[in-house]
Amino acid sequence: MSARRLPLALALVLATVTLSACTDGGAPRDGSPAKAGPVTVIPGLTVTPDPTLHAELPADIRSSGVVRVATDVPYPPFEMFESEDSKQITGIDFDLGQALGARLGVRFDFRAQKFDGILPAVEADKFDAVMSAMTDKKARQRSVDFVDYLNAGPGWLVKKGNPEGITVVTDVCGKAVGVQTGTNHQKLLEQRQDLCRSKNLPPIKILSFSKDSEAQLALRSGKVVADYLDEVTAGYVAAMADDGAAFSTVTGRAAVGEYSASPMGIGVSKNSPGLKEAIQAALQSLMDDGSYEKILRKYNVPGIAIPKATINGSLD
Numbered sequence: 001m002s003a004r005r006l007p008l009a010l011a012l013v014l015a016t017v018t019l020s021a022c023t024d025g026g027a028p029r030d031g032s033p034a035k036a037g038p039v040t041v042i043p044g045l046t047v048t049p050d051p052t053l054h055a056e057l058p059a060d061i062r063s064s065g066v067v068r069v070a071t072d073v074p075y076p077p078f079e080m081f082e083s084e085d086s087k088q089i090t091g092i093d094f095d096l097g098q099a100l101g102a103r104l105g106v107r108f109d110f111r112a113q114k115f116d117g118i119l120p121a122v123e124a125d126k127f128d129a130v131m132s133a134m135t136d137k138k139a140r141q142r143s144v145d146f147v148d149y150l151n152a153g154p155g156w157l158v159k160k161g162n163p164e165g166i167t168v169v170t171d172v173c174g175k176a177v178g179v180q181t182g183t184n185h186q187k188l189l190e191q192r193q194d195l196c197r198s199k200n201l202p203p204i205k206i207l208s209f210s211k212d213s214e215a216q217l218a219l220r221s222g223k224v225v226a227d228y229l230d231e232v233t234a235g236y237v238a239a240m241a242d243d244g245a246a247f248s249t250v251t252g253r254a255a256v257g258e259y260s261a262s263p264m265g266i267g268v269s270k271n272s273p274g275l276k277e278a279i280q281a282a283l284q285s286l287m288d289d290g291s292y293e294k295i296l297r298k299y300n301v302p303g304i305a306i307p308k309a310t311i312n313g314s315l316d
Contacts, residue, residue, distance in 0.1 A: 037049070038102070039098065039099075039101075039102035041095055041098045041099045041102060041291075041295070042095055042294070042295065042298055044294065045099070045291055045294045045295070047098075047099045047102035047103055047286070047291055048102070048103075049102060049103060049104065049105035050103055050104070050105070050282070050285065051105070053103060053104050053105075053278055053281055053282050054104055054105035056274060056277060056278040056281065057104060057106065057274065057275065057278045058272050058273060058274050058275055060272075061106060061128065061272070061275065062106070064106075065105075065106045065107060066106060066107050066109050067101065067104075067106055067107070067108045067109065067128050067275075068109055068111065068126070068127045068128045068129070069097055069108050069109060069110045069111065069127060069128070069129050069130070069131050070110075070111060070112075070113040070118045070121055070122065070126075070127040070129070070130050070131075070132065071089065071093060071094070071110050071111070071112065071113065071130070071131055071132045072112070072113060072114060072115035072118065072132045072211075073089055073112050074211070074212070074213055075091075075132065075133055075180075075212055075230075075233055076091060076233060076236050076237060076240070077091050077092055077232065077233065077236045077299045077301070078091050078092045078093045078132070078133040078230075078232075078233065079091040079092075079093050079094060079110075079131075079132060079133070089110050089112075091299075092133075092150075092295065092296065092299050092301070093110075093131040093132060093133065094110055094131075095295045095298065096131070096149070096286075096292070096295050097110060097131050099286055099291055099292075099295060100279060100282045100283060100286065103282040103285055103286060104278060104279075104282050108129075108131075110131070111127070113127070114210060115132065115180060115181070115182050115183065115210075116181050116182030116210070118130050118132060118134070118267070119140065119143040119144060119267070120143075122143065122144055122267060122269050123143055123144075123269075125269070125271055127269070128268070128269050128272055128275060129266055129267060129268050129269065129275070129279070130144065130266065130267035130268075131266050131267075133150075133230060133233070133264055134146075134264060134265060134267055135183075135184040135262050135263075135264055135265070135314075136148050136262055136263050136264065136265035136312065136313060136314040137184060137262060137314055137316065138314055138316055140267070141312050141314070143267075143270075144267035144268055144269060144270060145267070145268045145270060145276045145311060145312055146263075146265025146266065146267055146268070146311065146312050146313070146314070147265055147266040147268060147276055147279045147280045147283060147309055147310075147311055148263040148264065148265045148266075148306065148309065148310045148311070148312075148313045148314075149263070149264060149265065149266055149283055149306065149309060150263060150264040150304045150305070150306060151263045151264065151304055151305075151306050152230055152231055152232045152264065152304045153230075153231050153251070153253075153256065153259055154185050154188060154228060154229065154230060154231060154256045154257075154259060155228075155229065155230065155231030155234040155235070155249050155250065155251040155255075155256060156226045156227070156228060156234065156249065156250040156251070156255060156256065157216065157219065157226065157227040157229060157234040157237060157238060157247050157248075157249060158219070158225070158226045158227075158247065158248050158249070158250055159219065159220075159225075159246075159247060159248070160245060160246055160247055160248050161248060162248050162250060164225045164226065166225075166226060166250050166255060167250070167254065167255060168254050168255060169192055169195055169254070169255060169256060169257040170195050170196060170199055170201060171255075172192075172204050172225065172226060173195070173196035173199070173201035173202055173203065173204055174196070174201060174202035174203070174204070174205070175204065175205060175224075175225045176205040176207055176223065176224045176225060177189065177204055177205070177206060177207070177224050177225060177226045177227070177228055178207050178208075178209055178214075178215030178216075178218045178219060178223075178224040178226070178227040179206060179207070179208055179209070179215060179227070179228045179229070180208065180209055180210070180211065180212045180215060180229065181208040181209060181210055183229075184262070185228050185229055185230070186206070186208055188228070188257065188259055189204060189206050189228050190206065191257070192204060192257050195257065207223070207224055212227065212229055212233070215227040215229070216237065216241075216247075219247070220246070226250075228256075231249070231251045231256075232301050232304055234247075234249045234251070235249050235251075236299075260315060260316050262314045262315065262316060263306060263310075263313055263314065265312075265313075265314075266279060266283075276311060277311075280309045280310075280311055281309075283309040284308065284309040287305075287307070287308070287309060293305060
């Protein structure tokens with residue numbers, strides 16, 4: 001699916017891999033500033049800085065040349081490691097972050113942070129921003145402001161061939177399913193319990209995991225019958241794991257249940273006035289010149305693009 005084809009082990013061992021940068025202390029502003037020149041983000045895409053956008057950044061970020069970005073690794077294809085032995089992050093969010101940094105004339109410094117601890121870490125000023133396939137939700141807007149950049153719905157990752165025959169959401173009533181802790185998908189699953197009750201069916205047995213890769217392991221072992229996650233990630237993992245022999249996906253509103261069209265957003269600290277506006281303007285410029293689409297096409301997901309960079313666009 002991706003130009004960088006990754007082995008199955010990537011999706012399985014990433015949960016145990018830890019970056020050398022500590023995940024609870026945040027990223028210090030001691031990195032070397034980005035060079036004020038063109039940056040090759042991916043093959044065939046070079047992004048040049050815009051001095052006007054650079055001037056819109058907060059003074060401390062202009063001075064350090066660094067935007068500290070929290071991300072929860074792994075969640076392919078949004079964030080992952082380049083290989084089993086690598087600590088170098090890659091993926092949609094990372095590439096887009098490098099493009100945003102290049103346009104702004106700074107460096108987006110990605111550090112690993114568990115998903116359910118990301119917003120508290122930003123509020124504690126350990127990070128300036130979040131790029132981690134995070135759904136823009138009104139409740140989360142109390143902690144950060146969102147620059148919306150993608151849109152995708154939920155999906156099921158199931159064993160190859162869908163042996164449980166999941167076609168409608170109530171097919172998982174009474175069964176164990178996996179989901180990542182602290183995600184919007186976990187909340188959606190909890191809402192699906194109402195559907196089970198309405199049909200006098202036993203409740204879904206929701207098992208939450210700190211990493212989605214742990215939910216994938218549970219699916220492999222038979223501990224759960226399905227993993228509820230982003231449809232893009234489900235499709236990516238299904239295509240990559242065992243060269244496509246391990247998993248299948250089930251998507252569509254009948255199977256996953258109704259959901260609102262809440263976009264994914266880059267979470268930006270409320271303690272950094274002007275940063276969200278600068279990121280929004282940089283993102284819009286990448287949309288306008290085709291750079292944004294090139295990054296999405298690298299991962300074969302142009303369909304999750306949105307036409308305009310908005311701030312706090314969620315309706316719920």
